[in-house]
Each structure stands twice: as C-alpha cells, then as structure tokens.
Amino acid sequence: MGALEAVMRKRLTLHLQEGLAITKDMRISALKKSTIAIAAVLVAGGLSYALWPTTSQTAASDSDISMEYGVLANVLMPETLSQNAQIGQLAFEVKCAACHGVNAAGKDRIAPPLIHIIYEPNHHGDEAFQRAAAEGVRGHHWPFGNMPPVEGVTRGDVAMIIAYIRELQRANGIN
Ligand code: HEC
Numbered sequence: 001m002g003a004l005e006a007v008m009r010k011r012l013t014l015h016l017q018e019g020l021a022i023t024k025d026m027r028i029s030a031l032k033k034s035t036i037a038i039a040a041v042l043v044a045g046g047l048s049y050a051l052w053p054t055t056s057q058t059a060a061s062d063s064d065i066s067m068e069y070g071v072l073a074n075v076l077m078p079e080t081l082s083q084n085a086q087i088g089q090l091a092f093e094v095k096c097a098a099c100h101g102v103n104a105a106g107k108d109r110i111a112p113p114l115i116h117i118i119y120e121p122n123h124h125g126d127e128a129f130q131r132a133a134a135e136g137v138r139g140h141h142w143p144f145g146n147m148p149p150v151e152g153v154t155r156g157d158v159a160m161i162i163a164y165i166r167e168l169q170r171a172n173g174i175n
Helices: 002-025 030-065 083-095 126-135 155-171
Strands: none
Touching: 083 155, 126 155
C-alpha cells in the first residue's frame, strides 16, 4: 500500500502543479486568477479523489483473487475444508497442480480449471476423475492436448482429491 499511496500523492501533486501552471498562463485579473486557482485545486482534488478508490479497488481485487497471468478460473476458497479434502489438497498439489494450477484454477495452454461447470458431478462424476488419473484423458474439451496417466496415485488418493475438488466446486456454486 505504501507504493500505491506514494504514486497517488505524486499524482495529486502533479494535478495541483498542472492546475496552477494553467492558471499562471492565463493573463487575467488577480481576482479571476485566484478564483480559477481555487477551482483548479478543487478539480485536481476531485480527480484524485475519483481516481483513488478505483485504483486501490483494482489492486485489492487483483490480490484477493490472485489472478496471475495464465490462471483460467477465479476460484473462491471455502472457509473450511473437511479432513479428507485437506488430504486431497496435499495430494492435488503434488500430483495435479503442476498442470491444473493451484486450487485447480487451470493454467493457460497447459490444463483446464477443474473448478468449472464442465466438471460438475452430473457431467464428470467421481469415476471420470478416477479414470483420468489411472488412464489419462484424450483431449476433447480444451485445446491443451492429452492428459497422461498420473503415476503414483492410488484410488484412495484420488478419492481424497475428488473430495477436495467437490468442496471447491460447491464453494463456487458448482453442484
Ligand atoms: C501433465 C498435465 C496434467 C496433469 C499432471 C494432470 N492433468 Fe488432468 N488434464 C490435463 C489436461 C490437458 C486435461 C484436458 C483434456 C481435455 O481437453 O478435455 C485434463 C483433464 C482432466 C479431467 C477431465 C477428464 C474428462 O473426462 O474430461 C480430470 C477429471 C482431470 N484432468 C483430473 C486430474 C487429476 C485428479 C490430476 C492429478 C491426479 C490431474 N488431472 C493431473 C492435464 C493434466
């Protein structure tokens, strides 16, 4: 926030200087001059005020959702995860996140977000996840190519991963 504040201060100062410079250039009576100077200051202040919230809002929402370049979904985290989902989260981070991204938010040009309506339980049931891990997936929904089988995960591991994904899906309105 320190850097942002510094930038906004600078911007405000520039506005003020600009306003005063414009006023100076005008060869008009002293009275009019001061009136305009006050108006310029008000306009400059108003502009900075108007710009301030927008700028800090953008910065705040950027960091809230941490939409880094290449992340494909805006995933809201549930407040709590069940114990199974916590285990699933660890397994997911080790075995799946390299492609599907942190919190299964996807990675551009690599793998889709699993927190996505396409992967709702009715369309991709738990068995689709088990099959994907065991046998891989021939690319069909996305232009990212095939998913290879994932080595070193048991059906039990994948069940935990599914618990994790479903809890994230529910937290994002995907049921
Ligand atoms: C090497 C990259 C990679 C890894 C690692 C990976 N995936 Fe995938 N996965 C993909 C890609 C690419 C697709 C998209 C295929 C398509 O276009 O439909 C996909 C699709 C899927 C699908 C959709 C299956 C379907 O029937 O359409 C599921 C479920 C899935 N992955 C789960 C997982 C899980 C769980 C893990 C970890 C155990 C994992 N993936 C690891 C790349 C990967």
